[in-house]
Amino acid sequence: MSSDELELIAPGARGRRSSWRLPVVLWWIARIGTSGYPPRIRRRLAVTNVISALYSLITIPYILFYLVYDGWGLLPAIIAFAPQILFYAVTPFFHRFGPSAGAIYLCTMWLIFGVACGLFFGRDSGLQFFFLPAAAASILVFGAERLALSGLVTLIALCAFLLTEFAFVAPASFIHVEPVFLQVLHSMTVPLTFLLIFTTSFFAFKEAAQAEMALETEYRFSERLLQNILPRAVADRLKDHPTQLVADHVESATILFADIVNFTPRAARWGPQQVVAFLSQIFGRFDAIAMKHGLEKIKTIGDAYMVAGGLPQHREGHEEAVALMALDLLECCRRISEEIGEPVEVRIGMDTGPVVAGVIGPNKLLYDVWGDAVNTAARMESLGVASRIQVADCLKTRLEDRFEFELRGPIEVKGKGLMRVWFLVGLKA
Incomplete structure (x- = not known):
């Protein structure tokens, strides 16, 4: 088996699979822009794609809520945050500039829009909770080999969270909202944050499991190939003492x-x-x-x-x-x-x-x-x-x-x- 077989494995591919899988469209999104990279990097880019897609989708209910609640009064927020849908969605296209370009772009958009949300709606909105997945997500999108970069992103996210907690206490003066609006916003943010953490972690572990199964398949193939070339006893001797x-x-x-x-x-x-x-x-x-x-x-x-x-x-x-x-x-x-x-x-x-x-x-x-x-x-x-x-x-x-x-x-x-x-x-x- 070649190394290409260790890359992302689609849900319909052969091999041992769990009984529940992510939707096929999410697996398709995960593979955008990853071709040409080694399997280990492809898995990291796939997680980056999934996180960016989730952020893009999560933005939609917020924009709809702003429109329903007070479309004219919240027009500045709609104009400021609606572009998130597009900005996050185009993250996979930055993979062509290097294995970390997409992750850097995603984290930049994440921090900019996160701070802007705190500035617009204050800490009572709970929007600062979206900074919390930064520690785990930064490791997933940058990889363990870029620990310093992922640590820097985590530190910046922590500072942005504290900034919202202590500096952006109340909504901005140009945004006039009732406390009930902030309460609903808070109630939306908490479950969506949990959903983001769970889905990202699940996909990362799913990718690791797929890679492990591919390695097991390659190992079994290599074992059969070696035993077809050499007698079993001789093959065992060479494995123990190459x-x-x-x-x-x-x-x-x-x-x-x-x-x-x-x-x-x-x-x-x-x-x-x-x-x-x-x-x-x-x-x-x-x-x-x-x-x-x-x-x-x-x-x-x-x-x-x-x-x-x-x-x-x-x-x-x-x-x-x-x-x-x-x-x-x-x-x-x-x-x-x-x-x-x-x-x-x-x-x-x-x-x-x-x-x-x-x-x-x-x-x-x-x-x-x-x-x-x-x-x-x-x-x-x-x-x-x-x-x-x-x-x-x-x-x-x-x-x-x-x-x-x-x-x-x-x-x-x-x-x-x-x-x-x-x-x-x-x-x-």
Whole structure:
């Protein structure tokens, strides 16, 4: 999973979700102007957008109340505060000037209009309570990495609150309102302040939860990817000790190579998608067989498939497990041939003995196996016969009590000279 998947997750996106979500329109507002920023900053900008949208919406009932109560007498207040609706709404467009530009603009408008409200209506209106969310909101919009800036905003908000409490005691002289007006204004401000604090905090925690779930999803994906590249035991070792060199000497392991016969001319007739789909179908079934027998797939090289038994952890009877898999591979290819209507055959070679296994490459990790048994198994496959399983004397000796063999005879093996080889036929009756 890429880092983009850690960004804002819309309510309809896949994954684990709570039973209640914010309206879709609010999630849409939260994403305005956040594209192009890293996910961590996008979440902070989203909270800034939500706060600005809430302030814009909260302004509307106040303006309506002024109009209903005394539109002409409160005309100066309507002219002064109605622009808040637009000024707060355009906050997301300041994100283009930097990751903190929108937050600075929002806090500036917040402080200017907040002080103006205190000047117009005095402390009995309760409008100064809108300064109280400043401490929490400033951390949310600036982020913990700009603690000094958020602390400065909080300090200014505190000073503005005290200014209203002690300097703007009564409404301005050019505003003539009754005490009942101030009482209604106070009754409106308190619940709206609580709503602002709750919604902002909820959205911030919601974003944190979404980011955590995205991280969990990425972690699970990385775990699956790592375990598909490396054996589980090796992957666990690397997670515990990332810089450790993984290199093991295995006293006894059985190696199997399987190669698809006549794959090259077949691939020449097909397009790329057909080639990949064909190999995916066959090797996918091979993987299932390897898992069934508890064996470790090492790698695929073109149309060749390599499996090992007895590593990375020692197990008894790995020779038998690999032999059983070899027989299952032949049966699997017979079934595939019937399904697609043309022959699909493999040459299989096996050998057993001591090997060295380890992880190579600091960037693209690869778990591989080296040793004489690996080379001999590869020679058994390359010098083998279609739809037959070819093994050398040493492996035949270990398996002859349970399996039937057919003598092929001596063949010349590069690097080994003349070797007597056998075909594994099947289980004994």
